[in-house]
Amino acid sequence: MQHVGNGDSVANEGQRSEEGVGMAGNFGLKGCRKIQGPQLRGLIDAKDVFLFDCDGVLWHGEAAISGASAVVNSLVTRGKRVLFVTNNCTRPRENYVSKFNQLGFADVVREQIFSSSYCSALYLRDVVRVQGQVFVIGCDGMRTELREAGVQFVEENDPPDATIYDCALTPDVKAVLVGHDDKLTFLKLAKASCYLRDPDCLFLTTDNDPWHPLRNGRILPGSGCLTAALEVATGRKATVVGKPSRFMFECISSQFTGIDPAQCLMVGDRLETDMLFGTNCGLDTMLTLTGISQMEEAQEYRDSEHSTNQSFVPDYVVDTIADFLPAIEELN
Amino acid sequence: MQHVGNGDSVANEGQRSEEGVGMAGNFGLKGCRKIQGPQLRGLIDAKDVFLFDCDGVLWHGEAAISGASAVVNSLVTRGKRVLFVTNNCTRPRENYVSKFNQLGFADVVREQIFSSSYCSALYLRDVVRVQGQVFVIGCDGMRTELREAGVQFVEENDPPDATIYDCALTPDVKAVLVGHDDKLTFLKLAKASCYLRDPDCLFLTTDNDPWHPLRNGRILPGSGCLTAALEVATGRKATVVGKPSRFMFECISSQFTGIDPAQCLMVGDRLETDMLFGTNCGLDTMLTLTGISQMEEAQEYRDSEHSTNQSFVPDYVVDTIADFLPAIEELN
Numbered sequence: 334m335q336h337v338g339n340g341d342s343v344a345n346e347g348q349r350s351e352e353g354v355g356m357a358g359n360f361g362l363k364g365c366r367k368i369q370g371p372q373l374r375g376l377i378d379a380k381d382v383f384l385f386d387c388d389g390v391l392w393h394g395e396a397a398i399s400g401a402s403a404v405v406n407s408l409v410t411r412g413k414r415v416l417f418v419t420n421n422c423t424r425p426r427e428n429y430v431s432k433f434n435q436l437g438f439a440d441v442v443r444e445q446i447f448s449s450s451y452c453s454a455l456y457l458r459d460v461v462r463v464q465g466q467v468f469v470i471g472c473d474g475m476r477t478e479l480r481e482a483g484v485q486f487v488e489e490n491d492p493p494d495a496t497i498y499d500c501a502l503t504p505d506v507k508a509v510l511v512g513h514d515d516k517l518t519f520l521k522l523a524k525a526s527c528y529l530r531d532p533d534c535l536f537l538t539t540d541n542d543p544w545h546p547l548r549n550g551r552i553l554p555g556s557g558c559l560t561a562a563l564e565v566a567t568g569r570k571a572t573v574v575g576k577p578s579r580f581m582f583e584c585i586s587s588q589f590t591g592i593d594p595a596q597c598l599m600v601g602d603r604l605e606t607d608m609l610f611g612t613n614c615g616l617d618t619m620l621t622l623t624g625i626s627q628m629e630e631a632q633e634y635r636d637s638e639h640s641t642n643q644s645f646v647p648d649y650v651v652d653t654i655a656d657f658l659p660a661i662e663e664l665n
Numbered sequence: 666m667q668h669v670g671n672g673d674s675v676a677n678e679g680q681r682s683e684e685g686v687g688m689a690g691n692f693g694l695k696g697c698r699k700i701q702g703p704q705l706r707g708l709i710d711a712k713d714v715f716l717f718d719c720d721g722v723l724w725h726g727e728a729a730i731s732g733a734s735a736v737v738n739s740l741v742t743r744g745k746r747v748l749f750v751t752n753n754c755t756r757p758r759e760n761y762v763s764k765f766n767q768l769g770f771a772d773v774v775r776e777q778i779f780s781s782s783y784c785s786a787l788y789l790r791d792v793v794r795v796q797g798q799v800f801v802i803g804c805d806g807m808r809t810e811l812r813e814a815g816v817q818f819v820e821e822n823d824p825p826d827a828t829i830y831d832c833a834l835t836p837d838v839k840a841v842l843v844g845h846d847d848k849l850t851f852l853k854l855a856k857a858s859c860y861l862r863d864p865d866c867l868f869l870t871t872d873n874d875p876w877h878p879l880r881n882g883r884i885l886p887g888s889g890c891l892t893a894a895l896e897v898a899t900g901r902k903a904t905v906v907g908k909p910s911r912f913m914f915e916c917i918s919s920q921f922t923g924i925d926p927a928q929c930l931m932v933g934d935r936l937e938t939d940m941l942f943g944t945n946c947g948l949d950t951m952l953t954l955t956g957i958s959q960m961e962e963a964q965e966y967r968d969s970e971h972s973t974n975q976s977f978v979p980d981y982v983v984d985t986i987a988d989f990l991p992a993i994e995e996l997n
Contacts, residue, residue, distance in 0.1 A: 496847065497885060515828065519849040522890065526876065527883045543897045544858065551859045553829060554898040558854065561897040562890040565875045 364646035365631045374660040381596040387419040389602035389624020400655030402437035407661045420540035420575040422450040422512040425477035449539035449575030450475045454482035465507030497523035512539035512556045526566040540575035577609035604645040612644040620647035696978035697963045706992040713928040719751040721934035721956020732987030734769035739993045752872035752907040754782040754844040757809035781871035781907030782807045786814035797839030802846045829855035844871035844888045858898040872907035909941035936977040944976040952979035
């Protein structure tokens with residue numbers, strides 16, 4: 334798997350802010366600094382742009398995390414720019430706008446939302462400028478964003494008894510895009526494998542998330558599973574569009590002028606996507622403990638002998654985004 | 666992925682025969698020795714047991730490779746023991762017997778056939794002695810072998826609109842067995858992922874083959890793809906029952922007395938399964954060029970600086986198994 338983003342639009346790569354409340358490195362081991370009260374207030378004061386992951390940070394499924402909407406609303410009221418960066422490819426942005434509003438996040442507009450589906454459509458249209466059709470292993474959210482971006486994709490219409498031995502293959506498929514697909518079939522996997530035999534056919538994945546938690550201890554296999562299956566079948570590596578790839582930040586930088594990585598805080602719940610994304614883009618990072626990754630895992634990365642593991646270490650840690658509330662209220 | 670087989674029943678591990686026509690090592694670089702005529706006759710004379718992979722060695726799909734049946738029949742007539750070791754899990758052994766007979770291989774009986782389905786059933790019954798049901802991502806050939814071995818497995822009866830959010834999970838699943846499944850659905854992957862959250866639930870795969878060639882340049886994703894998907898979803902590694910695991914040879918050794926690895930020749934078409942299997946079991950190995958791997962790939966492994974790559978290098982190479990014919994005819 335390789336991550337896209339050439340960094341042309343990302344200033345100060347690898348440089349981290351030393352302003353505001355100062356880096357955790359000033360306090361001994363770098364990172365994993367539990368932050369609240371006046372220090373959190375100082376951090377919020379120092380940052381202009383807040384990038385929030387959604388699942389596990391702002392909500393769990395259809396239930397908002399307590400205080401999350403008040404935090405986002407207050408940040409906006411205080412003149413902060415709030416953006417949402419999610420690897421969840423299942424919803425088109427319009428649908429996210431509705432969800433935000435239903436859950437009490439006021440006045441969120443689609444321009445604030447950077448989903449892996451939307452960014453995949455932009456990548457296909459603007460970066461690789463795909464000439465031909467896209468074969469999608471994915472969901473309606475992906476197809477909606479492709480359609481809105483004017484990217485052509487194959488409409489599936491195989492008869493129910495079609496097999497890879499006798500099905501039709503579309504001649505002008507120039508990219509395979511993999512994401513969450515709860516209607517996955519073996520035939521889809523097989524067709525994608527056949528298209529990818531052509532080295533000129535691009536191989537993209539919305540994200541590389543391995544799994545997602547459900548209620549009752551169940552899990553949902555993530556896009557990373559289906560991508561891994563195709564990587565084995567084809568001997569190729571997919572290009573990841575979503576976090577931790579820098580491309581999402583390049584999309585943001587291309588749509589809002591004057592975004593300075595040093596003025597951004599990336600808040601997320603998964604070390605291997607959200608924190609690495611922040612590190613890759615030169616942003617300060619914050620882990621919130623309401624989602625997948627826990628403090629112990631972050632500390633294991635921090636204490637690891639492998640220097641590459643430092644990229645997963647959050648600068649800051651909060652128990653929940655609700656910890657922002659008292660800090661924001663004391664802002665001038 | 667890890668390979669099973671503790672080697673208790675495999676004598677002389679790592680020792681290779683120096684009898685008969687001598688090892689390729691006597692002729693400079695070890696392995697990849699193209700062999701025919703008197704040298705091939707000497708090799709055949711020196712070996713008692715011939716293990717043949719099937720697809721790509723004896724047949725392509727439903728068409729026998731020219732001369733293959735005559736070779737097998739002649740070896741048997743000359744008193745050689747011929748066994749078939751295949752990672753193709755789609756057929757039960759009875760079905761293989763029919764196929765052999767239809768393609769002109771005389772008098773093949775099921776006791777000669779060691780398929781990854783059959784060996785998986787034996788592994789579950791006799792080695793791990795599974796207590797509970799097996800969840801199968803696989804095909805009828807696997808279910809038939811499990812049933813014949815008396816291994817209980819979950820009968821799927823989800824309504825068509827079931828999802829991982831609301832479907833029933835069987836409480837006593839103690840193993841997930843993955844193989845070829847042309848009826849794969851996302852729900853099956855998700856259910857398997859949920860079962861494997863229990864660390865006491867075993868994770869097995871019939872084989873780890875990445876893909877199989879079809880006609881017209883198409884490919885069929887192999888069991889290794891579906892296994893990779895579940896490995897990503899669960900963070901676990903599957904135990905591989907089929908080649909290159911030694912377990913298939915242990916099955917053979919347990920069912921035929923006096924099998925001496927030094928007296929065996931493993932003939933196959935895939936370096937990463939057949940040749941590695943032979944190496945792992947201490948057998949001389951022969952690559953036939955009628956299937957997947959080509960001479961150049963074998964030579965790349967041979968010339969590689971990584972010593973582990975030597976395990977993929979065949980001792981001998983023939984263009985086709987039909988090369989055996991003139992050599993056998995000159996045997997006493």
